[in-house]
Amino acid sequence: MPVKVKYLILGGGPSGLILAANLLKSGEKSFLILEKENEPGGLCRSREIDHSMLDIGGGHFLDVRNRKVLDFVFGFLPENEWERFDRISKIRTPKFEIDYPYEANIWQLPVDEQIEHLKSISNAGSNIGRRQPEKFSEWITWKLGSVIAHNYMLPYNSKIFSDVRLDKLGTYWLYKLPNVSFEDTLRSCLLNKPCGTLPAHSQFYYPRKYGYGEVFSRIADFIGKDKILLNYSVKTIEVDHLGVNNEIFAEKIITTIPWPELLTSRSIPVEIRRIIRQLRYSSIDITYRSSNQSTNAHWTYFPDENLPYHRLLFRHNFIAGAKGYWEETNSRRVVDGQPCTHHNEYAYPINTRHKPEVILKIMDWAKSFSIFSLGRWGEWEHMNSDVAMNRAINLADHLVSA
Ligand SMILES: Cc1cc2nc3c(=O)[nH]c(=O)nc-3n(C[C@H](O)[C@H](O)[C@H](O)COP(=O)(O)OP(=O)(O)OC[C@H]3O[C@@H](n4cnc5c(N)ncnc54)[C@H](O)[C@@H]3O)c2cc1C
Known part of the structure; x- marks a missing residue:
């Protein structure tokens, strides 16, 4: 030494x-x-589990936007060994499933739901000139309206950050979230297609034969x-x-x-x-399940507070020949008897x-x-x-x- x-x-x-x-x-x-x-x-x-690779720190996808990083990475794993995907991710609430980002895809819901959502977004603080709040929990309703806040953002974030109350979080990191205005949402409902700034990983790379x-x-x-x-x-x-x-x-x-x-x-x-x-910080447990799910999504977010996990990753949709999927669960929400494929003590630094x-x-x-x-x-x-x-x-x- x-x-x-x-x-x-x-x-x-x-x-x-x-x-x-x-x-x-x-x-x-x-x-x-x-x-x-x-x-x-x-x-x-990544580790081989049930004959295919599994990302033991949770699903990892390489964003396509930083040329310097891509050149560096492709120097070790050449670009032709990666598959480039258009991201398909969904949000499954107890009432419906919708593509991510939620606010850009309200057009997928029944008309009455669309009207409820649009009314709520048009009344959101950001659209009626209220000052931006400093607490994350208040910011959600201010930015997206109460319907999206209660259907998705509040329960989902409470699950992933179970370690702290949401009013302890700040708003300085929200540039990471998709930016979809009320006009974008309205336009998407009229045109039946998503509008607004695309989220991170709207296209991503994943290795063809390996894990990340x-x-x-x-x-x-x-x-x-x-x-x-x-x-x-x-x-x-x-x-x-x-x-x-x-x-x-x-x-x-x-x-x-x-x-x-x-x-x-x-x-x-x-x-x-x-x-x-x-x-x-928060910790997450990864649990592998060997069955395939009937979905074309690469991953799906679950705001339903009755389910312990917050995200499922369908590896059969991004690794050729793989079967099964894995759950990501905040370690505090793991239920007795739930198998743990890998525990990540340090997963999310909390903002x-x-x-x-x-x-x-x-x-x-x-x-x-x-x-x-x-x-x-x-x-x-x-x-x-x-x-x-x-x-x-x-x-x-x-x-x-x-
Ligand atoms: C669920 C989840 C999903 C993610 N998805 C993506 C994604 O899709 N795309 C993406 O690009 N990024 C994603 N990330 C982020 C990505 O994991 C991080 O950006 C990346 O791992 C940061 O690397 P790091 O080296 O800074 O930290 P880490 O990867 O955490 O590495 C820290 C290292 O320090 C070691 N260490 C800790 N304590 C000690 C000690 N006392 N002594 C010696 N060593 C120690 C650890 O064992 C570890 O090897 C995701 C993260 C999580 C949790």
């Missing part, structure tokens, strides 16, 4: 791997990844076994002399692991530890109202000791893997050019 390296990378998920691969590509060899699990890939891992994790296995192979220390859990960080577990030392540390993992570090000041405790100030303080404090925060957990941001990869490429460029 090396005692000192130039760059110590905490966590071997996509952020850590892509950072390391870019260091290596630029000729830098003095680095080491520390990874707690027995394999790299983080939330983006294949690309990260290949990147890990490129980095080399000697540069990734598996089954190594980071428990403490020593900020003054840039060490980890008082065993491995570096000139710079890049952390992609969840901040609460470092809470026992005595070298982190009490005030910083206090605010780390304010960061909230609480004060999170932006909290994480900024932590990151600024860390940076003053040459500890750089990266990725979904380092930056505590609900980011997709293409964004994580993009930031890792940029940080590697910054580090080698500094």
Whole structure:
């Protein structure tokens, strides 16, 4: 085990791997990844279950929009090994099923339902000039009207973020949601087709023969076994002399692991530890089911509070020759006896109202000791893997050019 390296990378998920691969590509060899699990890939891992691949961190699809990231990824898993899909995702409420995004597809409902929805959207706060609220729970009704709020957005988000009350969430992250105005909804009802800005992943890539994790296995192979220390859990960080577990030392540390993992570090000041405790996250369990469902959807969202899971992923519709589907359930909602194919302790960083100030303080404090925060957990941001990869490429460029 090396005692000192130039760059110590905490966590071997996509952020850590892509950072390391870019260091290596630029000729830098003095680095080491520390990874707690027995394999790299983080939330983006896949495993063979019932003769096909299954994404054990939940369904993962590669967005088609970031050319720099695509070029990087296709360098390891060439584009002809991916299938490009037009997204088919649905929302199944207790009353009906509708394509996602809901507000762009109200035209699919019976006319009386359409009228109820349109009346409610036209009366929504955003359409009658009310000020935008700061709480997520109020924002939903303000933006989409009470019918969509009660049929879908409130129950669905309560399920996925069961760990906190929805009025604890902020609104600064809502640029991620589809942006469909009342006029777009009205137009879509008149024209019988969706209108408005398309959501993320309206087109996506998924590997033809593998799970999403294949690309990260290949990147890990490129980095080399000697540069990734598996089954190594980071428990403490020593900020003054840039060490980890008082065993491995570096000139710079890049952390992609969840901040609460470092809470026992005595070298982190009490005030910083206090605010780390304010960061909230949710966990999800993945449950594989071997039957096929009669649907053409790639995945479906379930706001029904009587069902434990919030999303089903129909892998028979995006992996050739696969059967079965999997459920994603917030771990707090798992019912007794429900089989668990994989538990993900850290799944969603939760966008609480004060999170932006909290994480900024932590990151600024860390940076003053040459500890750089990266990725979904380092930056505590609900980011997709293409964004994580993009930031890792940029940080590697910054580090080698500094
Ligand atoms: C249900 C779900 C669906 C998603 N769908 C998509 C999608 O369709 N498309 C998409 O692009 N993205 C999707 N994402 C997001 C994607 O998973 C993340 O953007 C990506 O995994 C971020 O990579 P990361 O390396 O920052 O974090 P992670 O993947 O979480 O990696 C962190 C790594 O740190 C390790 N670690 C943790 N603690 C320690 C410790 N103490 N010591 C050492 N190592 C430690 C972990 O084991 C892990 O390997 C989804 C996420 C979830 C939860």
